[in-house]
Amino acid sequence: MIIIMKPNADSSDIEHIIEIIKEKGLAPHISVGTNVTIIGVIGDKTKLQDAPLDTIPSVDRIIPVTESYKLSNRKFHPENSIISVGNTTIGPNNLTIMAGPCAIETEEQLMQTALAVKKAGATILRGGAYKPRTSPYSFQGLEEYGLQLMDQARKETGLSVVCEVTSHRAIESAIKYVDMLQIGARNMQNFELLKEAGRSKMPILLKRGIAATIDEWLNAAEYIIAEGNPNVVLCERGIRTYETATRNTLDISAVPVIKSKSHLPIIVDPSHATGVRDYVAPLSKGAVATGADGLMIEVHPCPECALSDGPQSLTFEQFEQLCNQLKPYAALEGRSF
Amino acid sequence: MIIIMKPNADSSDIEHIIEIIKEKGLAPHISVGTNVTIIGVIGDKTKLQDAPLDTIPSVDRIIPVTESYKLSNRKFHPENSIISVGNTTIGPNNLTIMAGPCAIETEEQLMQTALAVKKAGATILRGGAYKPRTSPYSFQGLEEYGLQLMDQARKETGLSVVCEVTSHRAIESAIKYVDMLQIGARNMQNFELLKEAGRSKMPILLKRGIAATIDEWLNAAEYIIAEGNPNVVLCERGIRTYETATRNTLDISAVPVIKSKSHLPIIVDPSHATGVRDYVAPLSKGAVATGADGLMIEVHPCPECALSDGPQSLTFEQFEQLCNQLKPYAALEGRSF
């Protein structure tokens, strides 16, 4: 931690800071510059938690040197994590395709889709039973019945299944039926939900918040892992920017950034990132070539009839074509698929 | 609702759309342009919820004409709402000052602050018992004990009290001790929490999400009101932008935008918006002059010792000076204070 003093800070101001640092059992290191004095703090900075130096008027600013997330940090866990989900694994040797409808609507819709995506190459079925919707008047999901259909789909197809959970109650239900819990973008900083997801010990798919920094995202993962659950997979799904040509802006750079800062796998969701069906295939190829560990893609037997997010869903045929296109790219990246 | 067809849509495409519209009991209205055809839909568009026309390939885009929020919409409720909180009211005739520490730390800290802010002119005491923190290793709040201290403070001072709630469990506790529940920025689209806040029938202070549009914010209010709880007060607390000179960017325009689109009161939180103590006073004056119904300001007996957000907290003396400065501005706006 580095403390930059204001230009007008005098020696008594600096002495005051040094005292506090020493009181907490830490070592100060002073650099007197031409204009300003800088004080480095050596030791475990959490000891300063109840002494907020940045509120002292003579302090200009404080610069953290190390990240606040530890368990999700590659510095302390250099090798890539491999996360088991049902009978498949997510990590450096696989390209994991999660596919399915945005919302589970009917048994027929889900079963047809499960068979189609399995045939094309997906290993995990996605489908929403609890749908967070901007308006209270939009379709909110089939809830527990949707989960039961997911359970039926995994039994019939052998696919692993993932469902979003939006509350304590949803987690309690979902753990009975699915292989992986998804925390959605809107709940990325719902810390109570993160803690419960941690306590569930289930594999967690943690979507990036709609305007979350990568640092906040890894801290959200830290909430889960700190509960004793290291089974976290990150999902980049686009961030909010001024551009309106796509629903969100896919932050593809998040893939190499996460790879450099964390050991957790990261997948990409081009369907939610763009909201436009025609952009899903080129961005899927791009995500694989950039190093993503997998993709999450919306597929629907009849996008025209979908209760939510139809415009971005692929038909079975489009999805199969895409999987075929992806295979040589996965091979170039050394990934099985 | 307006449907804009693609330039290459032919008459059978257009016929297909018209059929769907009629099937749902709605009236289509066709305009054939030089390049494109446009179809207006007349009637209650929620009837089209299960027929997502925007997924039809010949459709270019769909433009909603009316807002999806109804109960929070000024169109259907032209007069300003006045919300009662404990023994005070928030609305067009008052300037409501909510003040207190970011986090409740000790009985002494809270009681001293309560007395100081009351003396200066605040009518509502704020204080966090459940703190949503980016890192799991930061101070997370006193939880129920913090709520008990708030209850004690209101009994001793006569101030009304507001506390943030972050979970079902927190709501269950808080309703026993406080006058108003706060939904924080990170939970603005935690729809389960919004529904429970609605069912509580308590006055709700709904902070704007960190990257929420005004439309999403009013839809979040709609979730609460749709549960039969019209007692919603909005709080602008800065949005996330690229600028780093302030912690967030205070969107002061939200005040007149909300006043034009909704009947709900809106207050402004310059402390969280900027994160810098020196900017709180000028922005407080600016917010009042722009038409805000109140302010939420962080005050701490010793900002230097605060467990969270010290750099933006005012001392008792600074807060009293600010209240004195605000009085003539409130008077110009016709507000008691």
Added chain:
Amino acid sequence: MIIIMKPNADSSDIEHIIEIIKEKGLAPHISVGTNVTIIGVIGDKTKLQDAPLDTIPSVDRIIPVTESYKLSNRKFHPENSIISVGNTTIGPNNLTIMAGPCAIETEEQLMQTALAVKKAGATILRGGAYKPRTSPYSFQGLEEYGLQLMDQARKETGLSVVCEVTSHRAIESAIKYVDMLQIGARNMQNFELLKEAGRSKMPILLKRGIAATIDEWLNAAEYIIAEGNPNVVLCERGIRTYETATRNTLDISAVPVIKSKSHLPIIVDPSHATGVRDYVAPLSKGAVATGADGLMIEVHPCPECALSDGPQSLTFEQFEQLCNQLKPYAALEGRSF
């Protein structure tokens, strides 16, 4: 300047950095932390310009301690600047109202407007002769003829006049006819234009770039002042964010931030910031109460007939009402108007 080394940097890496620093005649200051080593650099850091330490693999990052702008920095010029423009001044004792049409269209339109805004209290007439338009097919301005009309207006009314310049050629023409040159948002980092504006020695109204940080804005001012022209007035006109309820997001916090970092006056343009006529009056009051030195407001004899930006222009009557409303707010801020 602070150099943060990577955790794996060894003593030879650190020695290498120290050598470079010493070679340039600067003093290094080393702090060896638990995880990382930090090197402070004492002295004039421009000496390191041709030795980009941040490219050395063992360096994690470099943190500048002092701002790169000097002449516009309050640290080196503590008192507020007062800028003379024609027969008026912009600075702490005045509230300067600049008003007029977005684009100059006809002699009649400009003269009528000049008389009306003068009567209401404006001291500077604005009007665009060179219009930067997103599409090449939109009205581009009357160019030199527009400038001649501005000259005529100032002679007939005694108002000072300001016009945007978009090229070297436009500056050459404008200096013959107007009292102040405006650099628009789209040209805030057109550094050639900034240098020429500096060489003109005319008062310059420097609008903030559409996505410029405050730091970049003050560096743009530095380009002008570094040419020997200290007559710079800043204008906040809204920044680009994800919110679409207003055309841009007025960053009202820029007023206190600029006041703390710079000695230059700052005015606010609520017309361009919002693009909505109804929001101009509340935000004008808010800007004055926040401490702005002035306002720039679009006024048009017939907004319905305006060739550009009609939706945000005030009528003469609306403008007069606004000026009357603003007077007590200016008085509270100790400003003549």
Added chain:
Amino acid sequence: MIIIMKPNADSSDIEHIIEIIKEKGLAPHISVGTNVTIIGVIGDKTKLQDAPLDTIPSVDRIIPVTESYKLSNRKFHPENSIISVGNTTIGPNNLTIMAGPCAIETEEQLMQTALAVKKAGATILRGGAYKPRTSPYSFQGLEEYGLQLMDQARKETGLSVVCEVTSHRAIESAIKYVDMLQIGARNMQNFELLKEAGRSKMPILLKRGIAATIDEWLNAAEYIIAEGNPNVVLCERGIRTYETATRNTLDISAVPVIKSKSHLPIIVDPSHATGVRDYVAPLSKGAVATGADGLMIEVHPCPECALSDGPQSLTFEQFEQLCNQLKPYAALEGRSF
């Protein structure tokens, strides 16, 4: 064009609009909805340029149906453009690699780099002679002498060369020495410069503005093409967002969006987009797989000694490795390289 009336608009309001539309020789089309009336306008909407309907109080908003850019629009030019630059072409059959230093520093630096990038597979040499820098005190480029070095490099190596131009004067010089002019991000809406670039008839590399929408970008291209110069290549170089882990946020979706809206080639600059050397290779692969027509990559003989942007420059060895890695990806996309 669609005009949405306010709910309270009465028949005389609507009649007024219809009259204006007819007066201009256009055809109105009225849809009377349950709450609001909508008026479609059929015909060439530029006829309405001097009748800004959106300023009429009874009008709620106006929605354009067709884009304002025409010459850069794929609707009117369905086949992909192929742009000749010196002795190479940019378009669907090639993967064009532009590489070189951020700034031209010395003859030796440029010649060494030119030979190295040619050997690895680049066909166009980049290098900055006029550097737009945030601070006036940073290195501003070698100007005309830099251009002469570029000319020498193309003669010695046979590479085509591209240089940024920042003013009228720079264009006059550059056309003597280089094969392609670059308009940088900060000048994307410097419309005078765009017009001059158009009049030069040279191939133009148009970088996206730092916060430009895709619509604004294509309108900027329109300025160039409207001067009779169809030789425009677009370059995505990252946009400004709240995320700070990378210098900008690479908007990779711009590749398929541009491909769908325009016939112009688009290349990607991962060096400026991220500002971090380690992210250049994965994002280069990603851009190629997403469909980009080429890449612009910074290469320097000694990034540690670079006068600007060293942290993102590749060494010769890193660049050669990257080119080798890219070859199979280009092949999958059907591109020669």
